Amino acid sequence: MCAPPVIIVRAGLSGLAASACLALRGVESVVLERDNCVGSLWRKRAYDRLHLPKHHSTLPHAPTRTTPPPTSPAHAQAASYSPHPTMSTTRATNSAPPVIIVGAGPSGLAASACLALHGVESVVLERDDCVGSLWRKRAYDRLHLHLPKHHSALPHAPHADDAPAYLSRDHFVRYLDAYADRFAVRARLRLRREVRSARFVDDGRWEVEAVDLGTGEAELYTARFLVVATGKFDEKVVPAVPGLDTFPGETIHASEYRSAEGMQGKAVLVVGCGNSGMEIALDLAEGGAGSCSVVVRGEVHLMTREIMSASIPLLRFLPLWMVDRLTLLACRLVFGDTAKHGLPRPAVGPFAWMQQGSGYPVIDVGTYDKIKKGRIQVLPAMTGIDRDVVEFAGGGRHRFDAIIFATGYRCTAKNWLKEEGDELIGKDGKVTGKSPKGEKGLYRAGMAARGLTGSGMDAEFIADDISRLLQSSGDEESGNAD
Numbered sequence: 001m002c003a004p005p006v007i008i009v010r011a012g013l014s015g016l017a018a019s020a021c022l023a024l025r026g027v028e029s030v031v032l033e034r035d036n037c038v039g040s041l042w043r044k045r046a047y048d049r050l051h052l053p054k055h056h057s058t059l060p061h062a063p064t065r066t067t068p069p070p071t072s073p074a075h076a077q078a079a080s081y082s083p084h085p086t087m088s089t090t091r092a093t094n095s096a097p098p099v100i101i102v103g104a105g106p107s108g109l110a111a112s113a114c115l116a117l118h119g120v121e122s123v124v125l126e127r128d129d130c131v132g133s134l135w136r137k138r139a140y141d142r143l144h145l146h147l148p149k150h151h152s153a154l155p156h157a158p159h160a161d162d163a164p165a166y167l168s169r170d171h172f173v174r175y176l177d178a179y180a181d182r183f184a185v186r187a188r189l190r191l192r193r194e195v196r197s198a199r200f201v202d203d204g205r206w207e208v209e210a211v212d213l214g215t216g217e218a219e220l221y222t223a224r225f226l227v228v229a230t231g232k233f234d235e236k237v238v239p240a241v242p243g244l245d246t247f248p249g250e251t252i253h254a255s256e257y258r259s260a261e262g263m264q265g266k267a268v269l270v271v272g273c274g275n276s277g278m279e280i281a282l283d284l285a286e287g288g289a290g291s292c293s294v295v296v297r298g299e300v301h302l303m304t305r306e307i308m309s310a311s312i313p314l315l316r317f318l319p320l321w322m323v324d325r326l327t328l329l330a331c332r333l334v335f336g337d338t339a340k341h342g343l344p345r346p347a348v349g350p351f352a353w354m355q356q357g358s359g360y361p362v363i364d365v366g367t368y369d370k371i372k373k374g375r376i377q378v379l380p381a382m383t384g385i386d387r388d389v390v391e392f393a394g395g396g397r398h399r400f401d402a403i404i405f406a407t408g409y410r411c412t413a414k415n416w417l418k419e420e421g422d423e424l425i426g427k428d429g430k431v432t433g434k435s436p437k438g439e440k441g442l443y444r445a446g447m448a449a450r451g452l453t454g455s456g457m458d459a460e461f462i463a464d465d466i467s468r469l470l471q472s473s474g475d476e477e478s479g480n481a482d
């Protein structure tokens with residue numbers, strides 16, 4: 001048996017808080033207490049009429065409520081976390097949770113966990129039959145996170161010291177599963193529930209209609225707060241190329257691509273030069289495709305993951321334009337002039353480019369080397385397809401056996417979210433404004449193109465804000481007041 005690395009003497013307020021905070025950072029402790037209870041000073045050695053002002057009397061992650069002390073599973077868990085916890089997944093409650101979260105990807109999980117740590121219950125509606133479905137079902141096998149693990153953790157759950165610096169897809173899926181268990185999100189999860197409409201009704205609540213995809217039955221959920229955590233990568237986008245229907249070979253979207261299996265010896269065209277397209281092209285080239293070409297229509301900021309992770313912390317101290325200049329200098333040293341090989345850079349630097357919503361830099365994991373060596377061919381925009389021959393801008397014509405469309409996704413939240421007033425989520429899914437808070441109790445989580453860091457920041461903001469609003473209105477519908 002492996003002994004915990006920390007011994008805490010006494011289970012008074014300080015001992016309890018120290019153990020809880022260590023646990024939330026994944027560090028086990030043993031608490032030695034000579035009495036037969038926690039908080040024995042308060043329980044046994046204080047006079048009956050003693051009172052404390054609540055706002056000066058809270059322990060970390062557990063605000064004092066006007067109602068009886070929090071009893072939610074996540075609170076119990078926060079106080080007694082062990083690295084291999086098993087938690088009760090059922091909880092008797094006779095009041096509806098005050099928050100509905102749509103989507104159980106990283107953002108939805110983080111929002112539910114952070115709310116629970118504030119003693120606020122939520123229900124999480126997820127269309128798929130699992131948490132983290134984008135990572136589990138719609139990502140290729142060789143995918144690794146682009147950012148190092150300390151930039152890819154959700155709140156209150158850092159990655160283990162012995163985890164690799166850049167996590168694989170499978171590793172990250174296991175992390176999401178463990179996160180859902182650790183913060184008892186599964187107890188709040190309704191899987192296979194597709195939200196079809198959400199609107200604010202006159203009594204000050206959000207009314208959310210979902211369909212149980214298992215039974216086909218319609219369900220109605222109501223709550224004071226609604227968190228949209230359905231991501232930006234939802235509906236596949238495939239361009240309408242003239243003649244596509246005449247192509248006799250296989251055509252798939254990047255979300256359906258797993259590996260180069262079945263592509264050996266074939267001439268494959270990858271359409272799109274974002275991170276997925278570039279890495280899938282590399283996977284095909286390494287996996288034995290007969291030939292591999294990638295369509296690059298516009299400009300692209302090529303970067304290494306080391307440059308990216310070294311640049312991000314600089315943004316805290318230096319103006320964005322300066323970080324852009326330093327980053328471009330480093331890129332120039334590593335890659336030289338990428339335009340010579342068909343990959344021209346945008347006029348603005350990579351971080352300004354990201355900030356204006358124009359795109360995300362491509363983290364090169366070996367594709368550029370294959371392009372320079374001619375193993376991957378760069379082609380311009382497609383103009384049409386004539387059976388197995390694809391035509392390109394400039395008149396080039398090439399024959400292919402398969403086409404993979406790495407042409408992105410569309411956010412679908414606006415299909416069901418009936419939002420009024422200042423829009424929190426634009427019609428095309430593009431978000432404006434920095435705050436994830438909208439009007440009438442509406443929030444968005446993880447939709448501002450800031451990756452997993454943004455998912456975590458939004459979740460913490462939302463949990464703080466909702467908890468504060470519930471407390472200040474004396475609202476006791478957090479689900480802990482039963």
Ligand SMILES: Cc1cc2nc3c(=O)[nH]c(=O)nc-3n(C[C@H](O)[C@H](O)[C@H](O)COP(=O)(O)OP(=O)(O)OC[C@H]3O[C@@H](n4cnc5c(N)ncnc54)[C@H](O)[C@@H]3O)c2cc1C
Pocket residue numbers: 102103104105106107108125126127128131132133134135139140143144145146147152193194195196229230231232233234276412416445446447450451452453455
């Ligand atoms: C190939 C790929 C690689 C990536 N790599 C990185 C990376 O390395 N680092 C990084 O920070 N980010 C990366 N990203 C971005 C990544 O998508 C996000 O960081 C993260 O998954 C966002 O989480 P999310 O919960 O906001 O959205 P998602 O993970 O997309 O989760 C949204 C959930 O909402 C559900 N949903 C959608 N509509 C409905 C509905 N109507 N009703 C009910 N449920 C619904 C979906 O089924 C899904 O489970 C990558 C994205 C892709 C596609």
